[in-house]
Amino acid sequence: MNTEIHPMHKIRIAIMVSGHGRGSNMQALINGCHTGMINGEVALVIGTRSDAPAIQRAKESSVDTRIISPNRHPDDNSYGQAIMEALDSKKIDLVCLAGFMRYLPSCVVRKYAGKIMNVHPALLPFFGGKGMYGEHVHQAVVASGMRVSGCTVHFVDEDYDNGPIILQTPVPVYPEDTPETLAARVLEKEHSSYVEAVRLYSLGMLKIKNGKVFLCNDNSEE
Amino acid sequence: MNTEIHPMHKIRIAIMVSGHGRGSNMQALINGCHTGMINGEVALVIGTRSDAPAIQRAKESSVDTRIISPNRHPDDNSYGQAIMEALDSKKIDLVCLAGFMRYLPSCVVRKYAGKIMNVHPALLPFFGGKGMYGEHVHQAVVASGMRVSGCTVHFVDEDYDNGPIILQTPVPVYPEDTPETLAARVLEKEHSSYVEAVRLYSLGMLKIKNGKVFLCNDNSEE
Numbered sequence: 001m002n003t004e005i006h007p008m009h010k011i012r013i014a015i016m017v018s019g020h021g022r023g024s025n026m027q028a029l030i031n032g033c034h035t036g037m038i039n040g041e042v043a044l045v046i047g048t049r050s051d052a053p054a055i056q057r058a059k060e061s062s063v064d065t066r067i068i069s070p071n072r073h074p075d076d077n078s079y080g081q082a083i084m085e086a087l088d089s090k091k092i093d094l095v096c097l098a099g100f101m102r103y104l105p106s107c108v109v110r111k112y113a114g115k116i117m118n119v120h121p122a123l124l125p126f127f128g129g130k131g132m133y134g135e136h137v138h139q140a141v142v143a144s145g146m147r148v149s150g151c152t153v154h155f156v157d158e159d160y161d162n163g164p165i166i167l168q169t170p171v172p173v174y175p176e177d178t179p180e181t182l183a184a185r186v187l188e189k190e191h192s193s194y195v196e197a198v199r200l201y202s203l204g205m206l207k208i209k210n211g212k213v214f215l216c217n218d219n220s221e222e
Numbered sequence: 223m224n225t226e227i228h229p230m231h232k233i234r235i236a237i238m239v240s241g242h243g244r245g246s247n248m249q250a251l252i253n254g255c256h257t258g259m260i261n262g263e264v265a266l267v268i269g270t271r272s273d274a275p276a277i278q279r280a281k282e283s284s285v286d287t288r289i290i291s292p293n294r295h296p297d298d299n300s301y302g303q304a305i306m307e308a309l310d311s312k313k314i315d316l317v318c319l320a321g322f323m324r325y326l327p328s329c330v331v332r333k334y335a336g337k338i339m340n341v342h343p344a345l346l347p348f349f350g351g352k353g354m355y356g357e358h359v360h361q362a363v364v365a366s367g368m369r370v371s372g373c374t375v376h377f378v379d380e381d382y383d384n385g386p387i388i389l390q391t392p393v394p395v396y397p398e399d400t401p402e403t404l405a406a407r408v409l410e411k412e413h414s415s416y417v418e419a420v421r422l423y424s425l426g427m428l429k430i431k432n433g434k435v436f437l438c439n440d441n442s443e444e
Contacts, residue, residue, distance in 0.1 A: 123370055126348055145434055147390035148345055150370055168369035170392035175434040212367055212397040 011040035011093040011202045014086075015058075017047050021099030023054025025119055028191035029096055029198060030061050037195055039202035044090045046083065054099065064090070070102060080105025087112070094201060096194070097156065101133055109158050114208055116156040117201070119194045121186045123168055124152040128161030138179035138186070147173050149182060151190045153197040155208065164213045166206060169193045233262035233315040233424045236308075237280075239269050243321030245276025247341055250413035251318055251420060252283050259417055261424035266312045268305065276321065286312070292324060302327025309334070316423060318416070319378065323355055331380050336430055338378040339423070341416045343408045345390055346374040350383030360401035360408070369395050371404060373412045375419040377430065386435045388428060391415045 013033070015026045026045065032038040045058035045065045058065050066086050073079035083105065087095065097104070097118040109116060120128055122137045127149075132140065141149045150170040157163035169189045173182055200206050200215065207214045235255070237248045248267065254260040267280035267287045280287050288308050295301035305327065309317065319326070319340040331338060342350055344359045349371075354362065363371045372392040379385035391411045395404055422428050422437065429436045 123345075123368065125366060125368070144347060145387050146345065146347070147374075147387050148370070148372055148392050150392070152369075165367050165369050170370050170372070175436045214397045 011038075012043040012091055013038075013040050013094050013096055013198070014044040014046060014090065014092040015042055015096045015098050016083075016100040016104075017045060017052060017054040017058075017098055018100045018102050019048070020052060021054055021101075023052075023057045023099065024187065025098035025190055025194055026054050026096075027057060027061070028195055029098065030058075030063060032195035032198065038199045040094070040198070043092060044086065046086055048102070076103075076105040077107060080107040083108050084111060094198065096198065098194070103160065104156065106158055109156060113157070114155055117166065117194075117197060118154060118156050118161075118163075119190050120152045120154070120161055121149075121183065121190060122152065123148070123150045123170070124154060124161055124165065128152075130160055132161070135179050135183065138182045141173060142177055142179055142182060149173050149186060151186050151193050153193050155213070164208050164211055166197045166200070166213045167193050233260075234265040234313055235260075235262050235316050235318055235420070236266040236268060236312065236314040237264055237318045237320050238305075238322040238326075239267060239274060239276040239280075239320055240322045240324050241270070242274060243276055243323075245274075245279045245321065246409065247320035247412055247416055248276050248318075249279060249283070250417055251320065252280075252285060254417035254420065260421050262316070262420070265314060266308065268308055270324070298325075298327040299329060302329040305330050306333060316420065318420065320416070325382065326378060328380055331378060335379070336377055339388065339416075339419060340376060340378050340383075340385075341412050342374045342376070342383055343371075343405065343412060344374065345370070345372045345392070346376060346383055346387065350374075352382055354383070357401050357405065360404045363395060364399055364401055364404060371395050371408060373408050373415050375415050377435070386430050386433055388419045388422070388435045389415050 030042050033041050042063050045063050047055040047067050048069055050067045055065050068082045070079045095112055095116040127137050127140050148170050150168055153167045154165045155163040171186050171189050205215055207216050252264050255263050264285050267285050269277040269289050270291055272289045277287050290304045292301050317334055317338040349359050349362050370392050372390055375389045376387045377385040393408050393411050427437055429438050
């Protein structure tokens with residue numbers, strides 16, 4: 001993934017959600033576009049089921065939604081093709097996973113290399129990987145006795161919770177914390193960090209080099 | 223380790239150093255006592271060799287020093303006994319490891335349970351354990367691609383780099399960082415975090431409960 005990212009126009013963002021998440025990271029990105037923080041617009045929200053709260057919320061924000069159910073596709077490749085058709089039809093520049101609890105098909109990850117982001121509610125590469133989502137993450141952090149957690153915004157590659165890290169924001173952990181109190185504190189930082197990462201991307205300021213994400217201050221070639 | 227820590231007097235601190243460290247954490251603790259931040263005094267510095275820079279520095283600060291060489295002791299127990307005799311003779315309340323690169327004998331750790339602190343230049347339990355000291359730690363953090371590192375002040379138990387965490391202070395990691403630039407940034411926070419942890423201890427504000435360190439605002443029993 002040595003992709004150059006130089007979008008000069010207002011970028012077109014697709015957000016992918018699944019399951020029963022409230023869609024608060026999705027909402028933060030939509031708001032970030034509305035307020036002009038992000039040089040872009042959320043052109044599409046892709047969900048796995050129509051009754052997901054995030055899908056309702058997207059509709060209330062007048063964002064186009066598309067339901068692509070993995071259960072209706074015989075295999076990963078067919079599911080991936082359906083996703084790519086939706087992304088292509090909307091001329092999407094950037095895909096943001098926001099509470100998307102599934103493994104994204106490899107064909108999508110390969111085609112959109114360097115153009116898919118995710119946010120994780122801990123400091124990756126720790127407290128990530130299979131089964132580490134939602135409250136499971138915060139339970140593990142609290143049990144570890146650590147006094148610092150945080151969130152990670154990263155580009156998505158074919159490994160789970162892997163890929164070059166764009167931003168990590170630390171969050172204090174208090175000895176009195178429960179997974180719930182910690183989750184609430186981290187979630188706030190997820191919102192602001194995700195908007196900041198997409199803002200930098202939308203200004204063409206992120207460059208992936210040797211697996212690391214560098215910040216560049218202009219759009220000129222090095 | 224459910225030790226109650228209620229020192230009401232000015233605490234007497236011993237600092238243990240080894241090898242060729244510059245003794246900057248030691249110096250930070252000595253300064254913290256001189257300025258009154260810490261309600262205590264550094265009554266003894268124990269080193270493993272007389273030519274260590276930290277030992278010279280301690281002498282320049284007019285702190286008593288004692289050299290106890292592990293090479294002159296046939297086994298861990300005999301080495302531990304020599305350390306405990308030195309600590310006892312100075313009526314030490316708190317032992318602070320500062321660049322002490324050796325495994326502290328178990329008999330010392332048991333006798334001074336809840337009264338030995340260490341600082342580690344990363345966010346434990348990650349980037350710790352055998353072989354993870356000095357530049358090795360920062361090399362591993364830089365290689366990980368993480369954007370947050372930090373330092374950890376913790377009570378010492380019989381496992382290496384383990385024991386209840388008192389404080390963790392995050393430090394940003396930049397993609398341009400080398401192990402050296404990161405080490406310098408973390409070291410600054412080691413100094414301030416170590417002084418803060420010892421300050422809290424010296425005021426009787428730290429309480430270990432179920433393997434976690436709680437902050438209490440007064441010296442009264444719960």
